[in-house]
Amino acid sequence: MKIYNGGKIVAGIVIFIIVVTFPFWYGKGKPSPPPQLSLDTPAIAQLQDKRCVEDVNFMRANHMKLLDAWRDESVREGKRLYTAKDGRTFEKSLSGACLKCHSNKEQFCDRCHNYLAAKPSCFSCHNIPGEVKK
Amino acid sequence: MTTNRREFLKIAGVSTLSLIAPAIVCPAWAKEKIIPVSNFPEALSPSKALTAKRWAMAIDASKCPADCVDCIAACHATHNVPDFGNLKDEVKWIWREDFPHIFPEVNHSYLPKIARARRPIVLCNQCANPPCVRVCPTKATFQRQDGIVMIDYHRCIGCRLCMAACPYGARSMNYRDPRPFITRINPDYPTRTKGVVEKCNFCEERLAKGLGPACVLACKEKALVFGDMENPQSEIRLLLEKRFNLLRRASLGTKPQIYYIV
Amino acid sequence: MLEKSLKGSRGYWIWIIFLLIVTAIGFIFYLRQLDYGLGVTGMSRDVSWGLYIAQFTFLVGIAASAVMLVLPYYLHDYKAFGKITVLGEFLAVAAVIMCVLFVFVDLGQPSRVMNVLLHPSPTSILFWDMIVLSGYLLINIFTGWVILSCNRKEIPPPGWVKPLIYLSIPWAISIHTVTAFIYAGLPGRSFWLTAIMAPRFLASAFASGPALLIIFCLILKRYGRFDAGEKAIQALSKIVAYALAASIFFVLVELFTAFYSQIPEHAQHFLYLFNGLEGHTKLVVWMWTSAALAFAALGMLIIPPIRRNDGWLAVACVFVFVSLWIEKGLGLVVTGFIPSPLEAITEYVPTGAEIAITLGVWAIGFMILTILYRIFIAVHDEKENP
Helix, strand or coil: CCCCCHHHHHHHHHHHHHHHHHHHHHCCCCCCCCCCCCCCCHHHHHCCCCCCCCCHHHHHHHHHHHHHHHHHHHHHCCCCEEECCCCCEEECCHHHHHHHHCCCCHHHHHHHHHHCCCCCCHHHCCCCHHHHHC | CHHHHHHHHHHHHHHHHHHHCCCCCCCHHHHHCCCCCCCCCHHHCCCCCCCCCCEEEEEEHHHCCCCCCHHHHHHHHHCCCCCCCCCCCCCCCEEECCHHHHCCCCCCCCCCHHHHCCCCEEECCCCCCCHHHHHCCCCCEEECCCCCEEECCCCCCCCCHHHHHCCCCCCEECCCCCHHHCCCCCCCCCCCCCCCEECCCCCHHHHCCCCCCHHHHHCCCCCEEEEECCCCCCHHHHHHHHCCEECCCHHHCCCCCEEEEC | CHHHHHCCCHHHHHHHHHHHHHHHHHHHHHHHHHHHCHHHCCCCCCCCCCHHHHHHHHHHHHCCHHHHHHHHHHHCCCHHHCCCHHHHHHHHHHHHHHHHHHHHHCCCCHHHCCHHHHCCCCCCHHHHHHHHHHHHHHHHHHHHHHHHHHHHHCCCCCCCHHHHHHHHHHHHHHHHHHHHHHHHCCCCCCCCCCCCHHHHHHHHHHHHHHHHHHHHHHHHHHHCCCCCCHHHHHHHHHHHHHHHHHHHHHHHHHHHHHHHHCCHHHHHHHHHHHCCECCECCCHHHHHHHHHHHHHHHHHHHCHHHHHCHHHHHHHHHHHHHHHHHHHHHHHHHHCCCCCCCCCCCCCCCCHHHHHHHHHHHHHHHHHHHHHHHHHHHHHHHHHCC
């Protein structure tokens, strides 16, 4: 079997593979340490039981889903109160609940989002309490 | 939910009393229901929320002083409505408009000058049969059980079909980022982002906390009355029973819920 | 077959590069629009749709080009169109892609466009328009491509194409009807609130689509070594003549209702178009130009000696295209907002950025069309001169 333009095709495949795998070998050997998230805020310091709405593992994995559900339920169904698994109730509010404790958005939310290059658009509308009061 | 209704009927009863006794003109619930908002989530407890089967508003335009913008200022400050300073980008939830433009079907040259010179406020009519809800391709605009026509700013794709569908010009598009044009951001209410349509929401976020609409509370003349149209004993129903009133472009069948006392 | 688009004359490549440059300029302005918002356009609170949606509306009409060839050929066995049905289908493909792009660039939140599918709303005409447009696009890509491949191999098209082609006929009617319903079902926009809107869309579509197709056939005859045949072009020109007559008639019918009834709500929009309102006259010159071109084209198309002359026919078809572009692409959409529901007269003028983006989308459409037609011509050449 004869391949027409074999040289060009092989060169093309090689360039393609190099480009596609570039991020892998470029970052090889340079582990990027996960960010240290700060829980050092006055509101959290005052809490006796240092527990978020749900437990840490759940929040870490599912906070975006939880917020999505909160968003739809409070805006579209008018259900503004969330009852956690342990029976405590919270207002479904990003600025009014989450950021009340996590008032250090830059050291908490942003650090991890930046690390993962996640760009949630929440804060193009929702206020960051510390920022707007000035 | 039964407790809610009972709670509301109680309030309605009080406001009925206030109408019967001519000395107290002010809506009683508006006085009584102002509660501190700070202690979440108690302020949000369902028993404190104001509920209705169909929210509506009556506007007595004769009470509006010529240059008063109290309700507008209160609404726009509460809801972070930007002021772009030009007509092209303009965003507004509530504003004053010439009587002939509000009621083109009623207007003619020999109406009393005083009536024609009036500039009542206009806002979203919270139609019972809203064309904007019908045309929205994503259900971003929807109607709640209590009649309030909402916009889910998370879902709006900015196609502006609702703006074409609204026969009242109640909707505004965010043609650009509104944040730099908000004089003072109210931290308790979100802003909008560029590319979504917005309008009056009948202060649904305040009703949930047991507070009346910002415009109603801001009006010193008590020209605005807010209440449940499905409750025959509500203040608004009793008021509309007594005073001749108009709807904007009622012939279109949209069933507006803003009643103008003329 | 796609590789055939990679071979062409110098003129072909200059044209492609020109279109690429126009597209690139449009894209740069689109990035600016993404960053700043739709405020870069001339649209306002009162006139909330402008050039983009108007182009969309006009191009839905151009997409009708296919059905006016498919219907006579497949339903009435009108053989003269056999050679060019694929040209009609490819024009429809390019037009529908432009339609979709124009709706997309008009969105305030384009990243959320999938919400239309995630939260389907059967009460929304825009939702149905998305369905009929994407369906029409698929039908025409499939039928056009399969038939061209079969022509190339000189085998009859597979059996399953026929039902698809028959389906494309009512489907073409549906894209105009549904697009007209976007406008015709809105309370309080009296300019659009007319049952004749869908028939008007169909009539103007069946004039503008085939007119553009005639122009392309004449260009291909002159520069592309492809002759659609005198009979096919003459038959098309008659279709344009009848459709244009119907289109003009429908507009006159609207004018009668508006002005004889003298209901201000109905008359004022037409008054704005043809006379201006309270000194606002931006569209008046355009609309009279459109009217003059329409009547001139009609005259030229119904006089046989003029129609049979390729040069005059081309002029008449350009007149039809320009006239209906003004009517749909400038007048129809914007005027629905003037005056506003609160009787404010806000005029609309597109901005430079808006025009650049619009031209960019047109350039993409023409590029798709050029490539598809290039393939068509190459397949044809191969058969004629093996």
